[in-house]
Amino acid sequence: MTVPPHPSSPLPAVDSPLPLAERICNGVVITATLVPVAVAGSNLALWCIPALQFIAGWPGMMVMRVNTCVAILSAAFSLLLWHLAKSRGPACWQRWMAPFCGAVAAAIGCLTSLEYLMHSDLGIDTLLGPATFPQDHANAFVSAPGRMSLNASLSLFFLGLALWGLDWKVRIFNFRGIFTAPILAVTSALPAFFALVGYVSGTGNFTGLLKSTNILLHTALSLMLVALGVMAIRNDRHPVRRILSQSAGGMLLRWMLPGSTASLIILAWMVGRGRGSGLIAPGEGRALMLFGGLILFYTLIIAVSRAVDDEETKARLAKSALRDEEQRSQSILKTSLDGVLLMDVEGRIVDWNLAAEQIFGWKREEMLGRVLADYIIPERMRASHTHALQTYLETGVGPILGQRLELPALRRDGSEFPAELSINAVVDAVPPMFVGFIRDITARQKANQALREAKDEAEKASQAKDDFLAALSHELRTPLTPVLLSSSVMSKDMRLPEDVRHALGMIERHVSLEARLIDDLLDLTRISRGKLLLRTELCDVHSLIHHAWEIIKDDAKSKNLDVQIDLQASHSRLAGDPARIQQVFWNLLKNAVKFTPPAGSIQLTSHHDAATMTLVVEVKDTGIGFEPSLAQQLFLPFEQEKMEVQFGGLGLGLAIARAIVELHGGSIAASSAGPGKGALFTVALPCEAATQKDAIASVKKREIQQPSGQFFHILLVEDHEPTRQVLARLLNRAGHQVTAVGSIAEALVAAELESTRLDMLVSDVGLPDGSGMDLMRNLRSREITLTGIALSGYGMEEDLQRTRDAGFARHLVKPVKFDQLLQAINELHTSGEMQNPI
Numbered sequence: 001m002t003v004p005p006h007p008s009s010p011l012p013a014v015d016s017p018l019p020l021a022e023r024i025c026n027g028v029v030i031t032a033t034l035v036p037v038a039v040a041g042s043n044l045a046l047w048c049i050p051a052l053q054f055i056a057g058w059p060g061m062m063v064m065r066v067n068t069c070v071a072i073l074s075a076a077f078s079l080l081l082w083h084l085a086k087s088r089g090p091a092c093w094q095r096w097m098a099p100f101c102g103a104v105a106a107a108i109g110c111l112t113s114l115e116y117l118m119h120s121d122l123g124i125d126t127l128l129g130p131a132t133f134p135q136d137h138a139n140a141f142v143s144a145p146g147r148m149s150l151n152a153s154l155s156l157f158f159l160g161l162a163l164w165g166l167d168w169k170v171r172i173f174n175f176r177g178i179f180t181a182p183i184l185a186v187t188s189a190l191p192a193f194f195a196l197v198g199y200v201s202g203t204g205n206f207t208g209l210l211k212s213t214n215i216l217l218h219t220a221l222s223l224m225l226v227a228l229g230v231m232a233i234r235n236d237r238h239p240v241r242r243i244l245s246q247s248a249g250g251m252l253l254r255w256m257l258p259g260s261t262a263s264l265i266i267l268a269w270m271v272g273r274g275r276g277s278g279l280i281a282p283g284e285g286r287a288l289m290l291f292g293g294l295i296l297f298y299t300l301i302i303a304v305s306r307a308v309d310d311e312e313t314k315a316r317l318a319k320s321a322l323r324d325e326e327q328r329s330q331s332i333l334k335t336s337l338d339g340v341l342l343m344d345v346e347g348r349i350v351d352w353n354l355a356a357e358q359i360f361g362w363k364r365e366e367m368l369g370r371v372l373a374d375y376i377i378p379e380r381m382r383a384s385h386t387h388a389l390q391t392y393l394e395t396g397v398g399p400i401l402g403q404r405l406e407l408p409a410l411r412r413d414g415s416e417f418p419a420e421l422s423i424n425a426v427v428d429a430v431p432p433m434f435v436g437f438i439r440d441i442t443a444r445q446k447a448n449q450a451l452r453e454a455k456d457e458a459e460k461a462s463q464a465k466d467d468f469l470a471a472l473s474h475e476l477r478t479p480l481t482p483v484l485l486s487s488s489v490m491s492k493d494m495r496l497p498e499d500v501r502h503a504l505g506m507i508e509r510h511v512s513l514e515a516r517l518i519d520d521l522l523d524l525t526r527i528s529r530g531k532l533l534l535r536t537e538l539c540d541v542h543s544l545i546h547h548a549w550e551i552i553k554d555d556a557k558s559k560n561l562d563v564q565i566d567l568q569a570s571h572s573r574l575a576g577d578p579a580r581i582q583q584v585f586w587n588l589l590k591n592a593v594k595f596t597p598p599a600g601s602i603q604l605t606s607h608h609d610a611a612t613m614t615l616v617v618e619v620k621d622t623g624i625g626f627e628p629s630l631a632q633q634l635f636l637p638f639e640q641e642k643m644e645v646q647f648g649g650l651g652l653g654l655a656i657a658r659a660i661v662e663l664h665g666g667s668i669a670a671s672s673a674g675p676g677k678g679a680l681f682t683v684a685l686p687c688e689a690a691t692q693k694d695a696i697a698s699v700k701k702r703e704i705q706q707p708s709g710q711f712f713h714i715l716l717v718e719d720h721e722p723t724r725q726v727l728a729r730l731l732n733r734a735g736h737q738v739t740a741v742g743s744i745a746e747a748l749v750a751a752e753l754e755s756t757r758l759d760m761l762v763s764d765v766g767l768p769d770g771s772g773m774d775l776m777r778n779l780r781s782r783e784i785t786l787t788g789i790a791l792s793g794y795g796m797e798e799d800l801q802r803t804r805d806a807g808f809a810r811h812l813v814k815p816v817k818f819d820q821l822l823q824a825i826n827e828l829h830t831s832g833e834m835q836n837p838i
């Protein structure tokens with residue numbers, strides 16, 4: 001029986017056994033085996049060898065019945081086999097033979113008991129031997145020839161059950177399992193114990209409590225020994241475990257049980273002697289009462305023992321837990337990276353850990369008993385600390401308790417450093433005590449400061465990038481404007497030869513493409529800053545797809561691509577930004593044309609998903625395709641860089657397309673069977689159930705409609721001379737009267753001279769002597785109100801907002817197609833936004 005001590009405590013466990021416990025139990029088991037075998041074996045020899053039966057004729061000699069001898073031998077052999085099996089493993093033959101021998105003893109005891117209880121003769125009493133022989137003195141005391149007493153049969157029955165099921169457990173209600181063998185062994189020993197007391201005291205009723213014949217002395221002794229052996233063979237179970245434990249309860253049991261038993265036997269002997277001398281009446285009720293009192297006394301002893309054990313367990317556990325807690329606390333204090341200090345109500349240091357030594361430079365022994373404020377708090381702050389401590393002691397309120405504060409602290413050398421401090425009152429401490437946690441945050445503050453030389457720099461770099469892109473777009477757009485204006489108009493001039501018009505159309509398309517690349521860079525900046533805005537109106541997606549196709553169909557024809565457009569969706573109207581939606585499908589179609597080899601095919605289809613109320617558009621090609629695992633990466637900026645080296649472009653189109661689609665509440669996805677197997681792009685957009693009439697009207701509203709005979713006097717301000725000349729010529733050709741100037745000063749002079757005849761201002765934003773916004777504000781300060789259209793190479797949202805704030809009604813981003821300018825002029829007229837000239 002070995003119970004290991006708690007790993008965190010050197011104290012032995014409460015129920016750890018005595019050092020000699022195993023040897024004591026082995027000695028009991030051997031004795032409990034050999035003595036019953038010798039007694040039962042010698043008695044059985046008298047029945048089997050008639051020549052020995054003369055021994056039974058000695059005075060007072062009584063012989064066990066044959067079935068009693070066999071049952072006790074079976075029980076003793078079972079106990080011996082269980083003992084041998086302990087050291088030979090679970091598969092040895094002794095482990096299955098031992099229960100069999102126990103079952104034989106239980107069967108003999110059970111059948112004999114049934115004969116008594118049923119008042120019948122089952123014929124088993126003389127089955128193993130004769131009922132009696134001439135010298136058998138015990139035959140006169142049995143109730144039936146050859147039958148053991150009822151006391152002995154019941155004792156053997158319980159003893160056999162204990163040996164048969166030595167390791168059985170029963171579960172009572174929700175309690176843990178209880179081994180049955182010790183309980184059965186104690187039960188089987190009671191009749192034998194009564195008999196032994198009766199023999200010592202000479203009181204017959206103790207040996208015949210069940211109104212049967214007495215248990216023979218050697219039978220009672222054998223049964224008692226085997227019962228003790230059953231309890232000792234499993235010494236890790238109660239009650240033997242408790243009796244042999246080193247606890248106070250175990251010690252109490254070892255002193256009290258033998259002493260109480262000896263007292264009982266001595267008392268019984270004295271009662272017997274008293275009866276023999278006539279001092280005690282023949283009635284044995286008094287003796288029975290005395291015996292019952294002793295049994296109660298035994299029970300009380302056991303209960304007291306258990307209580308002592310429980311209290312000792314609690315005390316040991318509490319002491320061990322306290323010591324463990326102290327050890328853990330000390331370990332935490334020693335290994336903590338923060339300074340930990342404990343102070344009393346006077347602000348004096350009670351404890352000071354290793355980290356505090358390293359932070360402040362004061363050793364623990366130097367700081368114990370000293371006032372905290374005098375050593376680690378700068379002098380200018382000590383009065384506040386003392387006041388806060390006094391306030392807490394008087395009111396129980398501490399303004400800084402439980403707070404994390406950043407404040408300067410003082411090292412031993414007098415230098416200050418930034419520290420994080422938190423102070424808390426120790427719960428239930430009498431008198432009050434406080435624990436402080438201090439951390440040197442010099443490195444953290446430097447890191448935070450560095451994160452802020454870095455965040456500011458990153459923001460500056462980001463702003464510089466945006467400014468650079470804006471400036472770059474302006475510088476690139478400005479020279480493109482006259483080229484685009486001239487080519488867009490001349491490509492439609494039927495007076496020019498067809499090949500010239502074709503060349504001019506090619507120039508227009510490539511300049512538009514260049515402008516689109518610039519727009520993509522700006523759109524990407526808008527997306528990254530969350531400033532990509534939509535101008536929502538009712539639009540027809542099918543019409544926008546056709547417009548996008550018109551822009552790139554010549555490129556498809558040049559590669560001899562087979563393009564199939566099958567738009568079958570029953571609902572193609574939605575509320576969205578038509579320019580942005582057209583940009584999405586222009587990107588998809590442009591990519592399909594770009595990445596599909598000559599003589600390939602492109603399919604563009606649409607259908608309406610009634611379940612999700614979405615318009616689904618698919619663009620499928622037989623182009624270069626991609627690895628399926630790269631489907632999501634295609635929509636990241638610059639992810640197509642490797643392909644773009646071969647096919648051209650910046651790899652921004654799909655990133656912008658996804659942002660636009662998601663802003664409209666839709667989704668876009670890409671798929672491919674692999675390289676060389678083409679690609680499929682699917683766009684899903686939420687659609688509205690608008691009437692076809694509304695959609696057609698909305699589309700027509702955006703078309704250029706020049707009102708017949710409606711012309712305006714326009715003040716054109718543009719410092720880029722080629723652009724100014726082209727714009728003035730085209731506006732004049734369109735029927736408008738134009739006053740063209742190149743600066744703010746010239747524009748103000750012209751406005752003063754012709755203020756009554758001017759209808760509209762078309763001005764570049766960047767001018768040599770100011771900005772278009774300055775010009776608009778100057779005109780208004782002179783009470784000259786003109787409807788304005790701003791022209792600029794800057795196209796960010798903040799640029800548009802600045803021109804709106806200055807009073808411009810429209811903002812066109814260079815390079816500007818002449819059709820766009822005419823459309824803006826006409827929209828201002830038809831919408832009623834034209835200002836009445838003064």
